[in-house]
Amino acid sequence: MDEVSKKIIGKNEIKNALILALFAGGNVLIEGLPGTAKTSLARTFAQTIGGKFKRIQLTPDMMPADITGFYVYSPTDEPRFVEGPIFANVVLADELNRTTPRTQSALLEAMQERQVTIERQTYPLEKPFMVIATQVQSGSEGTYPLTDVQMDRFLLRVSSYYPTKDEEKQIISTIDSIDEPDIVPVTTVEEIREMQDSVKDVHVSDDIVEYVTSIIQSLRLDPDVASGPSTRSSISLYRCSRVYALLDGRDYVIPDDIKELLHPTTAHRITIKSEAEMDEVTPEIILERVLQTVPVPKL
Numbered sequence: 001m002d003e004v005s006k007k008i009i010g011k012n013e014i015k016n017a018l019i020l021a022l023f024a025g026g027n028v029l030i031e032g033l034p035g036t037a038k039t040s041l042a043r044t045f046a047q048t049i050g051g052k053f054k055r056i057q058l059t060p061d062m063m064p065a066d067i068t069g070f071y072v073y074s075p076t077d078e079p080r081f082v083e084g085p086i087f088a089n090v091v092l093a094d095e096l097n098r099t100t101p102r103t104q105s106a107l108l109e110a111m112q113e114r115q116v117t118i119e120r121q122t123y124p125l126e127k128p129f130m131v132i133a134t135q136v137q138s139g140s141e142g143t144y145p146l147t148d149v150q151m152d153r154f155l156l157r158v159s160s161y162y163p164t165k166d167e168e169k170q171i172i173s174t175i176d177s178i179d180e181p182d183i184v185p186v187t188t189v190e191e192i193r194e195m196q197d198s199v200k201d202v203h204v205s206d207d208i209v210e211y212v213t214s215i216i217q218s219l220r221l222d223p224d225v226a227s228g229p230s231t232r233s234s235i236s237l238y239r240c241s242r243v244y245a246l247l248d249g250r251d252y253v254i255p256d257d258i259k260e261l262l263h264p265t266t267a268h269r270i271t272i273k274s275e276a277e278m279d280e281v282t283p284e285i286i287l288e289r290v291l292q293t294v295p296v297p298k299l
Contacts, residue, residue: 020247
């Protein structure tokens, strides 16, 4: 966190989400207006991890092979496979919703299965593997909204806002050092793998599992919800809560962990009915409503 803060002032919610996703083995979607440090934050975070980092600048004319790779054929030699930028430990997919759905879908198999298939040949991706995607707000000119299936592949979604007045003053005052930060890796790929394994030892009681499933079921049955969260939402809550507890120095999950993580793991998986949207009902409002009604277990 300290290394990332050399370049990025504030944005602690996003920094924490990236750490959670890294150790939980998931992907992160960062949304926000242009100029709110989405790309800079993702790139700086990747630099602190070590391992391979690749950036993909998504554009409307990009093809799936530009992401996954392709074969080069020669009349004299055997076909040679050229790896795309998806072959890395951390992949930054910048402005994901500026490219076409066909190219967006090229990320799906990699994000979920940790592999890519090119010309009927399957290639496994390295571990750890993580996609950090950024997108401008939906509805902006020249954007292609992500489908529900694509959104469901992201373990966490967080928003990047303009800095506060104090943060902006600090950015201006330290811009020279921010432009040329001395970012060094603070961990290795092997250490990340070990951390991912140790997370599995964190205890999640039956009461916590019941609490998670009750929340998700209540969301699906909410009268303002057209399409509720999938089982991936429950799994995301489960995985992230173990990491959250471990980073807090505990080997067990408590209800407050679930409450803290419900919004970033679940809000992007909820579709609101059109009539509810007209009444300005949002996924965040529904989440808070459900948290107030589902009984909290006493451990």
